Amino acid sequence: MxxxxxxxxxxxxxxxxxxxxxxxxxxxxxxxxxxxxxxxxxxxxxxxxxxxxxxxxxxxxxxxxxxxxxxxxxxxxxxxxxxxxxxxxxxxxxxxxxxxxxxxxxxxxxxxxxxxxxxxxxxxxKNTLEIAVAPGDPKGIKTLADLTKSGIKVALCAKTVPCGSAAVKALAAAKVSLTPVTYETEVTGALAKVELGEVDAALVYHSDILGADGKVDGVVFSTASDAVNxxxxxxxxxxxxxxxxxxxxxxxxxxxxxxxxxxxxxxxx
Structure with a gap:
C-alpha cells in the first residue's frame, strides 16, 4: 500500500x-x-x-x-x-x-x-501559468512576446518563488526575454498589481485568475506546459x-x- x-x-x-x-x-x-x-x-x-x-x-x-x-x-x-x-x-x-x-x-x-x-x-x-491582464485585455496581450512591447508594464514573481521559477522556464521555452517593473515575493502580490492597474500584465497561476472573480482575464500561452508546478x-x-x-x-x-x-x-x- x-x-x-x-x-x-x-x-x-x-x-x-x-x-x-x-x-x-x-x-x-x-x-x-x-x-x-x-x-x-x-x-x-x-x-x-x-x-x-x-x-x-x-x-x-x-x-x-x-x-x-x-x-x-x-x-x-x-x-x-x-x-x-x-x-x-x-x-x-x-x-x-x-x-x-x-x-x-x-x-x-x-x-x-x-x-x-x-x-x-x-x-x-498541479498548477499552470497564465498571463493575467485587465478585463477585456485592453492592451491586446495575446502571447508572451507581447509582454516585451514598448510601454507594457509586467509583474513577475521573484525567481526564487515557485511562480517565478516557473515563469523563467516558460519565458525561456518561448525564447522571450523581458524585464519586469517589479518582482513580487508571492503570486498574490503579482496578481494584485494587475487588479490595481499598476501593471498591464503578470504571470500567475490559472487558479489565481479564476479566484480573482472577474477582476482580471487570463491569457493562455503555448509554453505554459513547459512550466507546470x-x-x-x-x-x-x-x-x-x-x-x-x-x-x-x-x-x-x-x-x-x-x-x-x-x-x-x-x-x-
Missing part, C-alpha cells in the same frame, strides 16, 4: 469518507465544498493544526479547513500563507508548524533535506499535534478535496 493510499485510508477512518464535492464553479463555495460527515464514531482529535501553505492555496485551503473543522469540532486549523520559499526557510529555521503544502517540489525538498518532514511528501495537485504536502517532524496534522493531510488527499481544488482551477496530480 503506497503512502497516499494509507493516508486516504486514515481519512476514512477519521470519518471523512462521506465527503463529496461538486465541480460546478471556479472557486470553492457551499456547492463545491465537501459536506461534513458525522464524527461520532471517529477517533477523537483535538487542538490546533498550524499549516504553512503556498499563497495560491489560500482560497481553497481556507474553505476546506472549514469543512475539516466541522467534521472534527475539537480541531482548529490555523494558516500561514506566503511564498513557498519564504515558508520553507521559516520551517528550517524552527518556526512552529504542523503541515507544509508547497507550490513546487523544489521548496519541499529544501525542507525534506533539512530533516523537517516526516516521510515522502505527496503531490496533491506540482504541489506536495507533508506533516512536519516538529509537529506538536501529529495525529491531527496527519488527519488534515489525509483529508487534503481525499478525492473529495481534490474535486474542490480542481473546481478552483488546479490540475490533477
Amino acid at each position: 503506497n503512502r497516499r493510499t494509507r493516508l486516504t485510508a486514515a481519512a476514512l477512518a477519521l470519518g471523512l469518507a462521506g465527503l463529496t464535492a461538486a465541480c460546478s464553479s471556479s472557486t470553492p463555495t457551499a456547492a463545491t465544498t465537501p459536506a461534513s460527515s458525522s464524527s461520532s464514531s471517529a477517533p477523537a482529535i483535538s487542538g490546533t493544526v498550524t499549516v504553512f501553505a503556498a499563497s495560491s492555496l489560500q482560497k481553497t485551503f481556507t474553505s476546506l479547513a472549514t469543512t475539516f473543522e466541522k467534521a472534527h469540532p475539537g480541531v482548529t486549523v490555523k494558516f500561514s500563507f506566503g511564498g513557498s520559499d519564504t515558508l520553507a526557510a521559516q520551517i528550517t529555521q524552527g518556526a512552529p508548524a504542523d503541515v507544509f503544502a508547497s507550490a513546487n517540489t523544489a521548496t519541499m525538498q529544501t525542507v525534506q533535506k533539512a530533516g523537517d518532514t516526516t516521510g515522502t511528501p505527496t503531490v496533491f495537485v 506540482s504541489y506536495p504536502i507533508d506533516v512536519l517532524k516538529g509537529s506538536t499535534n501529529p495525529t491531527a496534522a496527519a488527519a488534515f493531510e489525509a483529508f487534503i488527499l481525499t478525492s473529495a478535496s481534490e474535486q474542490v481544488l480542481l473546481a478552483a482551477g488546479f490540475q490533477a496530480p
